Amino acid sequence: MALSDKPSRQSLIPSFLYSSPSSTRTLPLMKMLQSSPTLDSVSSSSPKSFVIPSPTEPSKKIEMYSPAFYTACTFGGILSCGLTHMTVTPLDLVKCNMQIDPAKYKSISSGFGILLKEQGVRGFFRGWVPTLLGYSAQGACKFGFYEFFKKYYSDIAGPEYAAKYKTLIYLAGSASAEVIADIALCPFEAVKVRVQTQPGFARGLADGLPKFVRSEGTLGLYKGIVPLWGRQIPYTMMKFASFETIVEMLYKYAIPTPKDQCSKSLQLGVSFAGGYVAGVFCAIVSHPADNLVSFLNNAKGATVGDAVKKLGLWGLFTRGLPLRIVMIGTLTGAQWGIYDAFKVFVGLPTTGGPAPAAAPAPAAAELAKA
Incomplete structure (x- = not known):
């Protein structure tokens, strides 16, 4: 049964977070079966006749915030993150090498040229397996737990404060989800960086x-967990909070039709556009920590202080940034799409x-009733 048929089980999460599902359509064949006097008379007069009863709900939907809902969100996260990160492996490979060896990989174009000359076309996808598996695990936790924590914090806040402080709920929910997601990603990320930046x-x-x-030992797989959190938590907070805000503004100012009346293709276009713009902000916010992750996973026994000393503050914020903006913008837009x-x-x-x-104040509501 659809969620709207159960008023007692309505979630406290603000209704604007999702558009209302379209009404269930009864199939014409079902109408014919239910209204046909011939079938009714046959079924009542002949005990030997066999008529298949029509279902009460021809197209059962997933109930919001049910286990099936979170399972669907988790699987969607696997597809969105795993496939997109694997696709941009060549960009990621050049970016990591520019961060580790800027004297050799001086620019994006020269970086691709060097990799093509030294490793051939196959070299562009070196490290694609840990990328696919690692970011699939991360995406499952990132999106699945974001949906869970977003509802959880909204229920704690209550409908009035959840609507008033929705951005704080997006930030808290995405940060909580990313802490878990990075624990799943970190071992794969450590191996990926080593494979991509140390030929042989x-x-x-x-x-x-x-x-x-x-x-490095088993614990060495988590040597970069703190810089990874430093990179991914701000990235994900920006990714989800800015996306939700941008999408809201697009529907409010750029699209004259209410969201629930827009076609699905238009809604998906809004998701991609909102995701791309959010991705640009994500790349800028998280780039210094991305440089640290690459440096620490490539240099045995290195510390954060060593990385800052080697790269310098300016290099920490700018080395490889243009390429990462292109990569993360496209990546984030594709993920949301x-x-x-x-x-x-x-x-x-x-x-x-x-x-x-905005909901009316209780006193004003009582006065209106009087």
Whole structure:
């Protein structure tokens, strides 16, 4: 049964976070079966006749905030993050090498040229397996737990404060989700960076992971967890909060039609556009920590102080930034597009939307009734 048929189970999360699902359409065949006097007379007069009863709900939807809802969001996160990060592996490879060896990889174009000359076309996808598996695990936790924590914090705040402080709920929910997601990502990220920046270290995850553990120990896989949190938590907070805000503004100022009346293709276009703009902000905010992660996972025994001394403050904020803006903008836009496309595919509404009208104060409401 759809959520709207259960008033007692209405969530406290603000209604503007999702558009209302479209009404269930009764199939014409079902109408014919239910209203046909011939079938009714046959079924009542002949006990031997066999008529298949029509279902009460021809198209059952996933109930919002049910286990099936969170499962769908988790799987959507796997698709959105794993596939997109694997696709931009060549960009990530050049970016990591520019961060580690700027004397050799001086620019984006020269970086691609050097990799093509030294490693061939296959070299552009070195490290794609740990990238795919690591970011699939991260995406599952990032999107699944974001939906969970967003509702959880909204329920704690109550409907009035959840609507008033919605941006704080986006920030808190995304930060909480990313703490968990990075624990899943960190070992894969450590191996990926080593494989991509040290030619000859390993061919991929299968031989790179045991070699890394023999060299650094099991805890070495989490040597970069603090810089990873420093990179990913601000990134994800910006990614989700700015996306929700941008989408709300697009529906409010740029699109004259209410969201629930827009076509699904238009809604997915808004998701991609909002995600791309959010990705640009994400890249700028998280770039210094990204440089630290690359440096620490490449240099054995190095510390954050060593990285700052080696790169310098200016280099920490700017080295590889233009390429990362292009990469993260495209990546984030594609992630939101894929995530919301999967939600639409399983019958869920797209993420984000217009804010609700402010609820009247209790005293004013009583006065209006009088």
